[in-house]
Amino acid sequence: MTGTILAEAARASKAWPFEEARKLLKRYPDGRKPDGSPVLFETGYGPSGLPHIGTFQEVLRTTLVRRAFEALIGARPEDGRTRLVAFSDDMDGLRKVPDNVPRRDLLAGHLGQPLTRVPDPFAAGHASFAHHNNAMLRAFLDRFGFDYEFVSATERYTSGAFDAALRQVLRCNQAILDIMLPTLRDERKRTYAAVLPISPTSGRVLQVPVEVVDAEAGLIRFTDEDGTLVEQSILGGRAKLQWKVDWAMRWYALGVDYEMYGKDLTDSGVQSGRIVEVLGGRKPEGLIYELFLDAKGEKISKSKGNGLSIEEWLTYGSEESLGYYIFPNPRSAKQLHPGVIPRAVDDYWQARALLAEQPLDKQLGNPVWHLARANGGFDGAEAPGAGDRLPVSFALLLNLAGVLGAAATREQMWSYLARYVPGARPDQHPELTRMVDHALAYNRDFVAPGLHRRAPQGAEVAALRALDALLARVDPDIAAEELQTQIYEIGKQPEYGFASLRDWFRVLYETLLGSEQGPRMGSFIVLYGIANTRRLLAEALKSA
Known part of the structure; x- marks a missing residue:
């Protein structure tokens, strides 16, 4: 280009x-x-x-x-x-x-x-x-x-x-x-000076009235901390402003x-x-x-320690996801806390996958275009990594780690991924490997400690039994999208009383995953395995 x-x-x-x-x-x-x-x-x-x-x-x-x-x-x-x-x-x-x-x-x-x-x-x-x-x-x-x-x-x-x-x-x-x-309080006016001389005795930067003696020579006059009247140059590092x-x-x-x-x-x-x-x-x-806010919407303060450090973000998400989160409208305040990281990771990858399909005018509005150009210097013909896709979302990895527990390991995660992505190995998927490690860390620190799977109630029990019956008869190699469609059909049945499919999936998230939000269940079940998912269902039904 x-x-x-x-x-x-x-x-x-x-x-x-x-x-x-x-x-x-x-x-x-x-x-x-x-x-x-x-x-x-x-x-x-x-x-x-x-x-x-x-x-x-x-x-x-x-x-x-x-x-x-x-x-x-x-x-x-x-x-x-x-x-x-x-x-x-x-x-x-x-x-x-x-x-x-x-x-x-x-x-x-x-x-x-x-x-x-x-x-x-x-x-x-x-x-x-x-x-x-x-x-x-x-x-x-x-x-x-x-x-x-x-x-x-x-x-x-x-x-x-x-x-x-x-x-x-x-x-x-x-x-x-x-x-x-005119911008200062009366007390501050009495000591204000444009120049802050450095005391020749204490070495401190002084906030004292200053008289200009010779502008061309750089000379000023002021009273030092010990009361001595000093005439001194401001040049060569003997004052700052x-x-x-x-x-x-x-x-x-x-x-x-x-x-x-x-x-x-x-x-x-x-x-x-x-x-x-x-x-x-x-x-x-x-x-x-605008400045960053914490999870409560309060201004972040270093003294309060209510912010999120770079090191913390990079423990749970990628550098690119941080840049993606920061990119939108700088004039709008953003909350900065661990809860925003998973969405930022997935949004970055969705935008990255979309980039190659977009015409130039749309690319220029895609944050990934700007982030790739920021230091790589590409000429705009095609951003590095444009069109790249990961086989699983970060949300899906988090849910997998969640059901495996706080002690989940990289090896366990990859054993499931290898079934979902044939032949997948960590050395062949460096980006996915990083994301697995981030998901394990996030699960360990934020998901597992507060994980609680609620017991199903009323008609929810019958709906979960219907899902278990579905999983008992489907082809073990069923595609995630086909399984998702059949899970939809259960939620549409009037006898279960769901006002919307959103309510049905919320039941699945809360009773099986211990979360208010979750992944596409068809994808999760294929990744986690039908037999393992039926065990989750059995545990949920037992608690009813």
Whole structure:
């Protein structure tokens, strides 16, 4: 497929990454900056804690927009028309000691110091707490194959790379204060300054009033913690900027064209956008995304621990399923808890199977197209894995694991799968092997502990006996779809009193599988085996 054909289709697509990318096309109609430099995308990270699922979603979504923009302008990733910077704000002062780190007393003695000067509590051989967390961030992003450039605030400040921008901040100091002071409480106004000097005695990042002495020389005057009046340069890493000023300065210094951020930073985005214009720059394009919620619909908080970590998701589902779950409308809040994983896994595979059958305009709305392009760089002719199908669904595997119990093993699961998928072996089906392992883990941790098969009641008993009689007489090699049709017929019989087939299948799920929802029963019975299913029926009827 030529880049022109893809670009034409992309310009008409309503998928959100293309809608975002078109903002950049309005900014640069030729698909290039006036000076010919790459269009710059940025994501930000605060290394006061370990990278988490929020970090993943921001880098993923930004990458999706980046690749969508390349499609719009007919470029390939290797053309170098775009860049993605993962910026670490590691000059920030340590505000509090995190709850989830060892040797917390070690960190307590370094409150207020830049994170790159705080010792590493993990004793992992890193130069500082920030260096440790930055290493974790890079390993985290590399794990998912993201194409990015890591940039450290400390390196930029101390090397002098930000010096020109810092001088510009001092030149515009009063204009910046005019923007910021009206947004602050009276008490905060008294100590607010655009520049945060680093104390020459304690090494802490100070929140103190600052007087600009000489903007061109980078000189300021402030009162140190011990009461000493200090005149000091802000260049070369001897100061950093307040958060909103720092964000604007970064946009100005790096020439950032696109950055998205969470709803909780809406006000910061407005003020930083005004400040970057004062500096002589331009606010990046971007979107404001909604935050994740827990199972109760409450905002996820690291201190509460009510979220879901990357490691937890990848224990029970694939990386692709996580990307698929995150993909839809970023402006809509999403609940993030273990209960959403099984559906996300199956939805991903359904979309992946559908991709090869879709015309290009529909492919561009399929999340799998975007996820495959995110880091693989395929040209849009056919996404890697397009048309792939798994012989069983994740829901079906979960139900199989459920009836086998908490101690179910991979070997047991494959013994059933080999009957359902002739000749199937783990080494021949790596994707299915991963899914089996995820299903076993999910069953062990979430299904088996609360599994309860209720006893059938009233006419339900007769309906289950009818199903048992059906299984006693069918051909052992009956196809799953044919068996499903005959199970339908039982549920339609008026003597059993089911208002709908949904009610009939709910009875099967609750009495045989211990779940309110379940798979297509024809497929489950063929996978689990007719004799085994009749034993489940016998147990259910015995409990009536």
